[in-house]
Amino acid sequence: xxxxxxxxxxxxxxxxxxxxxxxTDTVARILKAAGTLFAESGFxxxxxxxxxxxxxxxxxxxxxxxDSKDALYVAVLRQACENSTERLQRLxxxxxxxxxxxxxxxxxxxxxxxxxxxxxxxxxxELLLGGAQRGREFAEKxxxxxxxxxxxxxxxxxxxxxxxxxIDPAMIAALLIGANVFFFEAQEVLRHFRDVTFAQDPARxxxxxxxxxxxxxxxxxxxxxxxxx
Amino acid sequence: xxxxxxxxxxxxxxxxxxxxxxxTDTVARILKAAGTLFAESGFxxxxxxxxxxxxxxxxxxxxxxxDSKDALYVAVLRQACENSTERLQRLxxxxxxxxxxxxxxxxxxxxxxxxxxxxxxxxxxELLLGGAQRGREFAEKxxxxxxxxxxxxxxxxxxxxxxxxxIDPAMIAALLIGANVFFFEAQEVLRHFRDVTFAQDPARxxxxxxxxxxxxxxxxxxxxxxxxx
DNA sequence: AATACAACTGACCGACCGGTCAGTCAGTAC
DNA sequence: GTACTGACTGACCGGTCGGTCAGTTGTATT
Numbered sequence: 001x002x003x004x005x006x007x008x009x010x011x012x013x014x015x016x017x018x019x020x021x022x023x024t025d026t027v028a029r030i031l032k033a034a035g036t037l038f039a040e041s042g043f044x045x046x047x048x049x050x051x052x053x054x055x056x057x058x059x060x061x062x063x064x065x066x067d068s069k070d071a072l073y074v075a076v077l078r079q080a081c082e083n084s085t086e087r088l089q090r091l092x093x094x095x096x097x098x099x100x101x102x103x104x105x106x107x108x109x110x111x112x113x114x115x116x117x118x119x120x121x122x123x124x125x126e127l128l129l130g131g132a133q134r135g136r137e138f139a140e141k142x143x144x145x146x147x148x149x150x151x152x153x154x155x156x157x158x159x160x161x162x163x164x165x166x167i168d169p170a171m172i173a174a175l176l177i178g179a180n181v182f183f184f185e186a187q188e189v190l191r192h193f194r195d196v197t198f199a200q201d202p203a204r205x206x207x208x209x210x211x212x213x214x215x216x217x218x219x220x221x222x223x224x225x226x227x228x229x
Numbered sequence: 230x231x232x233x234x235x236x237x238x239x240x241x242x243x244x245x246x247x248x249x250x251x252x253t254d255t256v257a258r259i260l261k262a263a264g265t266l267f268a269e270s271g272f273x274x275x276x277x278x279x280x281x282x283x284x285x286x287x288x289x290x291x292x293x294x295x296d297s298k299d300a301l302y303v304a305v306l307r308q309a310c311e312n313s314t315e316r317l318q319r320l321x322x323x324x325x326x327x328x329x330x331x332x333x334x335x336x337x338x339x340x341x342x343x344x345x346x347x348x349x350x351x352x353x354x355e356l357l358l359g360g361a362q363r364g365r366e367f368a369e370k371x372x373x374x375x376x377x378x379x380x381x382x383x384x385x386x387x388x389x390x391x392x393x394x395x396i397d398p399a400m401i402a403a404l405l406i407g408a409n410v411f412f413f414e415a416q417e418v419l420r421h422f423r424d425v426t427f428a429q430d431p432a433r434x435x436x437x438x439x440x441x442x443x444x445x446x447x448x449x450x451x452x453x454x455x456x457x458x
Numbered sequence: 459a460a461t462a463c464a465a466c467t468g469a470c471c472g473a474c475c476g477g478t479c480a481g482t483c484a485g486t487a488c
Numbered sequence: 489g490t491a492c493t494g495a496c497t498g499a500c501c502g503g504t505c506g507g508t509c510a511g512t513t514g515t516a517t518t
Contacts, residue, residue: 045273219392
């Protein structure tokens with residue numbers, strides 16, 4: 001019964017025809033309130049009372065719809081991951097030369113994270129903070145899809161000879177995603193570093209990121225200098 | 230009085246000569262236990278009872294040495310940041326050609342983070358998680374020093390013409406530090422991605438990172454291809 | 459020996475936590 | 489009408505939280 005309710009709430013079908021009470025959106029309201037609060041402050045720092053107050057329902061009503069605080073958290077996370085997975089599939093361009101594909105992926109990924117900051121923060125929190133196996137699997141799936149997709153783009157670039165063959169695509173994927181995640185996480189901190197001029201301009205950051213990744217940072221005149229191991 | 234005690238505990242001088250009781254290391258034991266637990270589970274998830282138990286003292290004794298749980302957390306964070314700042318100053322090589330300097334910085338930074346994972350996790354948690362102004366200033370100082378130091382290395386490279394002049398040094402710094410932070414944070418997750426072969430080998434990750442950053446990932450125009458490690 | 463004081467403890471406090479429960483209410487089926 | 493159901497609530501539960509306090513112990517000073 002619990003799962004039925006939650007899954008019904010996940011798919012945004014107008015179930016008002018099925019359920020009698022007008023308050024069927026209650027589950028959605030709870031999920032929204034819980035999502036916002038969890039993303040803001042994390043699991044432990046948010047009480048069921050606060051969620052109930054924010055959602056405009058009684059605490060007991062939340063327990064009527066969700067078995068426990070953990071179950072609510074998992075439902076919130078599952079919904080967030082489903083949304084992300086959905087958006088993920090129409091991310092970046094699948095055609096065009098490799099540099100454009102890579103730049104588009106990087107730019108769209110960062111823009112998507114910033115546009116859905118709350119959801120992203122929730123997933124990252126679950127993914128990166130140690131312990132807590134509560135919903136790591138969901139987060140890993142979203143992240144893994146993202147990662148695999150980027151690796152594929154890179155492998156295609158290698159196959160077509162546009163990309164150096166002597167590099168590890170997974171490493172580049174980690175680098176690119178890591179740079180984006182880091183920008184997302186540290187934006188508030190970077191903002192008031194004197195050297196940083198791009199904190200308010202993610203599109204510019206993405207452009208510079210793709211540029212550096214593609215061409216490197218060494219001066220082009222002397223390609224002879226190379227890191228010796 | 231509170232500050233005096235904490236600051237005395239910060240500098241690891243053998244104050245056994247000054248203080249009477251043999252248990253003067255109590256403060257250190259409390260800080261160590263609290264640091265470990267906070268790094269493992271975060272602020273909210275750790276109770277004073279647990280800290281007291283782990284440190285082998287009574288809970289009331291912790292409140293004798295620290296005004297509040299927040300004050301204890303700040304003290305832990307301050308100590309962690311001081312240690313990091315200290316280590317930071319002997320990080321990387323100050324001489325040699327630019328590629329070596331950059332590679333050394335990246336490699337040492339990551340190695341240091343992994344060697345002091347507990348402290349690093351604590352600082353990153355404070356820095357990157359939203360809200361919580363508890364001790365952000367400490368974390369920002371450590372991070373800012375790190376950042377400024379790397380920017381300086383990059384500016385020097387630009388001044389000597391070894392590095393492209395049309396790039397933003399701060400952006401490169403963010404990219405490099407971000408890539409390291411991300412590796413540190415996501416190591417456990419990356420470990421069981423099929424494409425990833427470097428999760429257990431941070432030194433190799435650092436080498437690849439420096440390589441890619443310096444030369445880019447595009448296939449070179451003239452096929453003066455290098456051998457891959 | 460008496461004083462003074464920091465280190466330290468066990469018992470305790472009010473507040474709040476996640477969670478339960480008896481019961482109300484609106485709508486549906488017959 | 490009556491029986492039934494699920495959404496919903498206020499009051500309440502045991503337990504844990506951060507924090508307090510009276511009192512004990514050990515040591516240095518006088």
